Amino acid sequence: MGYGFSRDDVAYLGSAAGSAALAETDRLTLTPATLLRDLESLRREFGDRSAALVETVRLRRRAGVKLVDAGEWLFTDDALQQATPTAVARQRALRLAGRTVHDVTCSIGAELVELAQVCPSVIGSDLDPVRLDIAAHNLRVATGAHSEGVREAVRNVVLAKADALVPCSTAEVIIADPARRADGRRTHDPAKLQPPLPDLLAAYSGRDLAVKCAPGLDFDRLDWSGEIEVVSLDGAVREACLWSAGLTEPGVTRRATVLSSSGPAWSMTDADPDDIGERGPGEWIIDPDGAVVRAGLVRHYAAKHGLWQLDPRIAYLTGDTVPEGVRGFRILHRMDYKEKPLRAELHRRDCGPLEILTRGVDIDPDALRTRIKPRGSQPHTLIITRIGRTPTVFLCATP
Known part of the structure; x- marks a missing residue:
């Protein structure tokens, strides 16, 4: 739940004295291994203010991931x-x-x-x-x-x-x-x-x-x-x-x-064109940005970039080029999803580090990786999806 700040805490932390105390606190590591020792040191100098000082410094360190120029801001844990x-x-x-x-x-x-x-x-x-x-x-x-x-x-x-x-x-x-x-x-x-x-x-x-x-x-x-x-x-x-x-x-x-x-x-919006053709897989597979998928604009995105869908009900797209700034997976091999032939193909290609992406199939990537045991030296990406009713594997070069 985090420390429960009071209005008095906020007034102190925003004052010149509080700012100086926060600067002192920020010099400490405040890691789990040092926290008790750091708190003892702070209590000797700042007494009951120590908990508010520590919480504020720790929240400021976390805030840098999402907030720009917020190094002097104040927070609560829930609010951050x-x-x-x-x-x-x-x-x-x-x-x-x-x-x-x-x-x-x-x-x-x-x-x-x-x-x-x-x-x-x-x-x-x-x-x-x-x-x-x-x-x-x-x-x-x-x-x-x-x-x-x-x-x-x-x-x-x-x-x-x-x-x-x-x-x-x-x-x-x-x-x-x-x-x-x-x-x-x-x-x-x-x-x-x-x-x-x-x-x-x-x-x-x-x-x-x-x-x-x-x-x-x-x-x-x-x-x-x-x-x-x-x-x-x-x-x-x-x-x-x-x-x-x-x-x-x-x-x-x-x-x-x-x-x-x-x-x-x-x-892009649903007012943009969404007319795309139906073709077999192209040279590349493209996984659209999650905002496009969640907004239901996969077809609109495909139409804009000259792509088409692997399957009308699946968000993976395919094409012969990759839109600028987007991660694409070049298809090396396609096969029905069967673990024994898949394991043999991975061995034949010396597949080692293996990224596994799934959509439209009930497959746990970590469990599958454990079962097929890729032991080679060449990194690859497996994209497992459904085309029609058939679970299908695309073995791709890792970008």
Whole structure:
């Protein structure tokens, strides 16, 4: 659960004395092997503040994976877990540029920081006063306003304590990020989110709304007439976002947005063409980005890049070229899935390190690797899928 921060903790950590104490704490390793010794050392100097100092430094070290320039931010463990990665928050903010926005579940302010850069007026509200204090600190740090004190208005952002299910502003757009845990467990049931998604949608019926959701949410259980955008970052699907009809293009109900820390972003929608031919396997197999698959835009992606499907019900694509920046697997051999002939073929090709990818078949890659015992020296990739009703193996060169 992590350390339970108080408002007094936040005020101290955001002060000059707290900043100096955090710098001292950050010099310690704080690993499981040294934690007790490090805590004893800190208690001698900082007393009861030690636990808050240690937790903050450890959270800051974790935060660097998802948040840019957050080295001086404050967090709670739960809030950091749910915080939107900077690249994703920035992409969403750009879609809302120029509008007035109210984030009704603002938590520690990860979305507010990005919205403040492009929106003329931003409101952040939450029921948790500790998180609001943390958001005020993080906004000051991110915007260069270093004066102390909580709930201070930073440039164009106002913070307020408010219930997300009780509309309290006239902002043009409402943003919400319901918590995805119920009874201590992660949930994909819209009615068990906090606040419950159906209640949230009802509370802001008729208003422009953007709701961040887990990508595993069962979208078919939602009566949603707007757009569902699935977003990936560096190859990992990070979230889905529900956009009301007033915030999307006419006719668009699905969008895949692919972000990269080292390259340009791109997106596609179900308004794009999806006409593809039916042919046998080409020279390459391509596994589309997870955002494309989760958004149901595999055919659209194939049409854009001159590819086609191995099977109409399977997300693997094939073609004679590989789209730029995408990992492709060059087919060396194709066979029906039978373990004895497969083992012989692997031995004949001196296959050693073996990556096994599956889709549409009930096969455990680790268990299969143990059974077939590849002992050669040449790395290969096995792609096992279903073509029609036939489990099929493609032996591929490892990219």
